[in-house]
Amino acid sequence: MNMKKTVISQVVAAATLAASGQVLAQTISDDAVRIGVLTDLSGIYSAVEGPGAVVAAEMAVADFGGKVLGKDIIITTADTQSKADLASSKAREMFERDKVDMIVGNVSTASALAAMEVADQMKKVALVTGAASLPITNERCNPYTVHWVYDTYALAHGTGKAVVETGKKTWFFVTADYAFGHTLQRDTSEVVLASGGEVLGSVAHPIRTTDFASYLFQAQSSGSQVIALANAGGDTIGSIKQAAELGIMGSDQTVVPLLMFISDIQALGLRETQGMNFTVGWYWDFNESNRKFAERFMEKFKGTAPTSVQAGVYSATLNYLKAIESTKTDDSDAVMKYLKSTPIDDGLFKGVIRPDGKFEHDMYLLQVKAPKESKSRNDIASVVRVIPADQATLPLSQSQCKLVKG
Template structure:
């Protein structure tokens, strides 16, 4: 297990400064736990760690006169490894909160552990709606996106723009099934048709037979219900088969700016996708993105910006509560509006779901891009209240208490 840590404030100043009596262990320690070596390494990875450090620094390096420390580890997309790291962090290393948590199985495992330990966790990297549904936690929060928002944004909104027949190419595990099912429901609810689906193994390298089945379906839209390198490789091979050139559209149901950059506009052009953040949205997002670029050499996607927002909101909640004790901080996080570079005029539902706008994007053609990372055209804005499940209908037993 490899762990790395940085103090968000200067070490000597942190040692010298007396910590608030209301801060446990004399510091606030946040863990960023995600995939840093596998298929989701660009999706979040070490870049989310940098975003978390930015948030701590922008907050001033201290909260209630106590230093802020950020630590990170690679869970390798394995729930058992993630749970072991989380338990060690909580029991031995005085970590107060764990965030990011790419991969739904990992996020559910760590949220369950955090609930039993009465610790706050905040998910930006995983998609499952179960985090704020039947497996919700009074100390669990879900930022950035989920499968429902992706389905509404890419499925429902795209049908409204003429993409009314779909065929799915789906990763053969729970995340893929959920994404296919929810998107299919929204396609049908908008009057569209689902012509079928084919499933592929996680992290396969040859998508040719699956893509040929999708191509022969005649569907206007081929929905890629996968993520990370699976999606990138699907798109790359689809370009080789001339699928988009032949008149069909590709819809990446979980794909971000980081993966578009890795793939390149030649292969990704015309792709439809949903994100809850775009760096070139306005002056505030551009200012944040340029600072992020100076540190990382890349522009942030919704996971990176969402992690920044989540860390910032957690620190604000500690400040409001006057303590880092879990119960009052969780209460403050539920009560406080979220208004920052990631989400504007957003709120946290009773189930822990951040309700903020999402955007249906189309990847530009190479000749339409005016500079590096200028990759998206915004086709539609989906209000948060439409993008996310109404907390009262989420299945979370905390709602209404």
């Protein structure tokens, strides 16, 4: 009798284990974890994120072991060219046709907002690493988006505040005429005014323009101490090049780019950019952990050090995989709950993801080196200030995100 009970128990236990194994297998949709790198591979911001983002994502997958919960990790890529319509259609293609579980990247605000709207509709995770506008986790927030690297609030309270503190109180903005540019101008203007400064005016230019002369002359004629560039990527490079050609760089006015990346400085050269301050969420030469990652990245990416957003792609991808491993599922709600409840410390970034989806971590104020100070092509800046996470992030008490107020 006891023997019969033992046999029955063993059969029930085996059946239970088999059933639980089937349940576990079903927690990974489509029998694989699929990650979509949605970025600007050929447009104005391709050097900022672009192909380097794909390398960073591949490194994260390799470092994780190539599988999660025994399932393959597959990377899919698509080129948005930093255009909202392309970002929206490519995001939908990735989710519907390619069965992607998460998208990472989105280097322009327009493309990020378009893609994250699709992700929200389809209840899929969108980890924004390249775009900057505060609305991503403020009035345009959604339950499936994380803003990973930086935003316009951090740039304003980093670069903007640092320049005002040097005594340069009067500002004129040359602004990219789309959401990012206007948000950056707004956030920086608030810092300037709160610090006792004055905004004398602004002029908006089309994105991807090639002639900045009229805009720069208008800024010059304002007599402001600061000509603030509220643009990015190729537009920032073009603005600075033409400011130098027009003799504005050597005048009493200071040209201040409010968003710069290591790739921008390499394109311009240290002679044109030396002494400029800029704010980043990560810098490759800040500590040993960053340098080790950068060395591995450079081996795979033609000797070019990673930008902050490329490092962000690595961090976002790695932590997404950790969330799947910990929750035993790629269900978006479960993954997001884990990400928002678990502190992040992956060797590159350290902080917490808030209810609004903002990844709150320290930021860094950098200063571009003089040519004689640089030891290599990638040795372009020094960290002059660490901006604590709580100072670099919009207080939740001021948030307009429905996930906070609700």
